[in-house]
Amino acid sequence: MPDDHRPVRNEEEIHLFVERMAMAFADVGFPRMAGRVLFTVMSADEPLTAAEIGERLEVSAAAVSGAVRYLTQFGMLVREPVKGSRRDRYRMPGNPWYEATITKTGLYKNFIDIANGGVDALLGQDTPAGERVAEMRDFFLFVQEEIDALGERWRARRAATGHSDPAG
Amino acid sequence: MPDDHRPVRNEEEIHLFVERMAMAFADVGFPRMAGRVLFTVMSADEPLTAAEIGERLEVSAAAVSGAVRYLTQFGMLVREPVKGSRRDRYRMPGNPWYEATITKTGLYKNFIDIANGGVDALLGQDTPAGERVAEMRDFFLFVQEEIDALGERWRARRAATGHSDPAG
C-alpha cells in the first residue's frame, strides 16, 4: 500500500462540472451526450475506455458509441487501441480543440454570406432596410476578422508563458 | 400615379433571406420564430404591425405574439403604439442589437464560471485533468476579454466612417 497523502477526487463535484459544462455547450447547439462524454474524458487523469465512460455517466453503450463517433470526427477526442485488448481508450488531444473551434469555425462566415444575399435582395444599401442589413453584415465581418487574429495572439501568449505546442 | 423609376422589391428573394438568416440563428440556439419575425421587420422599410408580420410569414397571430414578446424583452425589437389605433407597430431599434448581443452577452462568462468549478473539483491544476480544464478556462477568459475590447473598436471604426450613434 503506497503512502499516498494526496487528497482524493471528489467524484460528485467532478460529475457536477461535467454535467454543467455539457449543458452550457448544449445551449449553443452542441449535442448533449457528446458534451457529457467530452468532459468526462477531459476530467479524467487517465484515458478511459468506452465502458468506463458509460459507467461514469450511467448511460448505455449505444449512447457512448454515438457520442465518440461524433467527437472523434472533429478531433475533439482521440481514440487509441489498447495493445492486446479489444478495448479502445479515449483521451483528449494534445492540441486543444476549443481554440480551433472558436477561431476557425467560420461561425460568422455563414451570417455574412446570408446577409450579403439580403443586401442584394434589398437592392443595395439605398433603402432603410438595405442599410440595416448591410450594417449587420459589416459588423459580423468585423468580428470574424478580429477572431481570426485572436487565435494568433493566444498562441503567442501561451508560447510566452512557457507552453509547448503539442499535436493531437 | 407617381413617376417612380426605382426597381421594385423582390419579395421572394427577401423572404428567402429572412428564412435563411432565421435558420442560421436557430442553429446557434436562437428561437426559430423569433428569428423569422426579427428579420422580417429588419428587411421592411417601414415599421410593421403584428398582423403584417403574420401575413408575410404566413403564421398565426399567436406565433407573432410570442415572438415579439421574446424580442422586445431584449431590446431587439421596439414596440410603438399607433396613435388612434389599437394596433402597435414594430421596428428595429436605432442601436444595433447585434453589437450588444455579441460583445455583452457573457457567452463565455458562463463557460468560465463552470470551468472554474471544475478546476476546484479537480483539486487545482496539479493533475493532468485539472491542468486541461484550467487551460480551457484561461482560453475562454482570453476570448471574453478580447471580445469586450472588440466592441469598443467597432464603435470607433463606425464613428470614423461617419456614422452617428443613435439610441433605440
Next chain:
DNA sequence: CGCTTGTTTCACAAACTTGTGAAGACAGTG
C-alpha cells in the same frame, strides 16, 4: 473454430419544442 467480451447499428419510446386554433382580455368608438 466456437466462445467470450466489447462495439456498432437500428427501431422504437419518452421527452421536449414549436406553432395552431379557440377562447379570453383589453381598449377605443359610437
Next chain:
DNA sequence: CACTGTCTTCACAAGTTTGTGAAACAAGCG
C-alpha cells in the same frame, strides 16, 4: 356600455431529438 378589432393566453397536435434495449457484428482466446 355594448361593439369591434387587436393582442394574448392556453391546451393540444405535429414534428424533432435523444437515449435505450436488442440484435448484429468483430476480434482476441482457448
